Amino acid sequence: MILPPxxxxxxxxxxxxxxxxxxxxxxxxxxxxxxxxxxxxxYLRGDPAxxxxxxxxxxxxxxxxxxxxxxxxxxYGLHTCVNVVTGPEGAGEAVLIRALEPAIGIDLMQxxxxxxxxxSLASGPGKLTQSLGITMDLNGTSLYDGPLQVWSPDSLPGRxxxxxxxxxxxxxxxGITKAADLPLRFYLKANRYVSRR
DNA sequence: ATCAGGATTGGCT
DNA sequence: GCCAATCCTGATT
Numbered sequence: 001m002i003l004p005p006x007x008x009x010x011x012x013x014x015x016x017x018x019x020x021x022x023x024x025x026x027x028x029x030x031x032x033x034x035x036x037x038x039x040x041x042x043y044l045r046g047d048p049a050x051x052x053x054x055x056x057x058x059x060x061x062x063x064x065x066x067x068x069x070x071x072x073x074x075x076y077g078l079h080t081c082v083n084v085v086t087g088p089e090g091a092g093e094a095v096l097i098r099a100l101e102p103a104i105g106i107d108l109m110q111x112x113x114x115x116x117x118x119x120s121l122a123s124g125p126g127k128l129t130q131s132l133g134i135t136m137d138l139n140g141t142s143l144y145d146g147p148l149q150v151w152s153p154d155s156l157p158g159r160x161x162x163x164x165x166x167x168x169x170x171x172x173x174x175g176i177t178k179a180a181d182l183p184l185r186f187y188l189k190a191n192r193y194v195s196r197r
Numbered sequence: 198a199t200c201a202g203g204a205t206t207g208g209c210t
Numbered sequence: 211g212c213c214a215a216t217c218c219t220g221a222t223t
Contacts, residue, residue: 041204043204049204050204051204054220054221057219057220058219059218059219059220060219073204073218073219074217074218074219075203075204075205075218076202076203076205076206076215076216076217077203077215077216077217077218078205078206078215078216078217079205079206079216081204081205083204096204098204124205124206125204125205126205126206127205127206173204174204174205175203175204175205176203176204177203
């Protein structure tokens with residue numbers, strides 16, 4: 001089941017927690033790939049680490065648009081990261097997807113990553129976009145009506161990500177220098193595909 | 198016009 | 211653990 005806009009229009013921290021276990025789905029001519037979200041981070045209004053902190057610019061404009069859309073950006077000149085826009089329009093809040101447990105289209109994911117180990121396939125924000133084939137042209141697209149979607153955890157009958165029924169760990173975010181003390185990172189404790197502990 | 202630095206990854210020590 | 215790769219954005223001159 002595709003998550004509706006109302007799912008994303010709620011409090012960003014709540015959405016970040018509820019996103020754990022959901023499926024990130026990318027469909028294109030080459031094939032369909034999907035993975036369960038097992039780790040993410042919230043970026044809030046007034047948060048110095050958020051790209052939206054200094055106001056709207058060309059790069060971050062999607063963050064200020066309606067919830068349920070993909071905010072994608074390039075980092076370090078070579079990697080791409082994907083966020084879901086959350087909260088009320090204009091808030092500039094989003095959730096960064098940090099790791100996936102591969103679910104469907106694993107062969108295509110391995111091909112794109114030029115490696116086989118399933119644990120390293122999408123266990124990082126740059127790795128997951130590469131394995132799912134998520135590129136900058138998807139920036140601003142709808143996650144409930146586009147090539148990139150998010151589905152509820154029960155969308156694959158009989159299959160669930162590791163540790164979905166267990167604890168959710170809450171820690172500080174990774175790789176940032178500003179507001180490094182805020183506990184806004186979430187991950188499934190018992191899942192092996194988390195980027196790091 | 199210039200420039201520092203980044204929500205990362207992979208390889209080497 | 212340390213560091214290079216790689217390039218665009220945003221802040222400053």
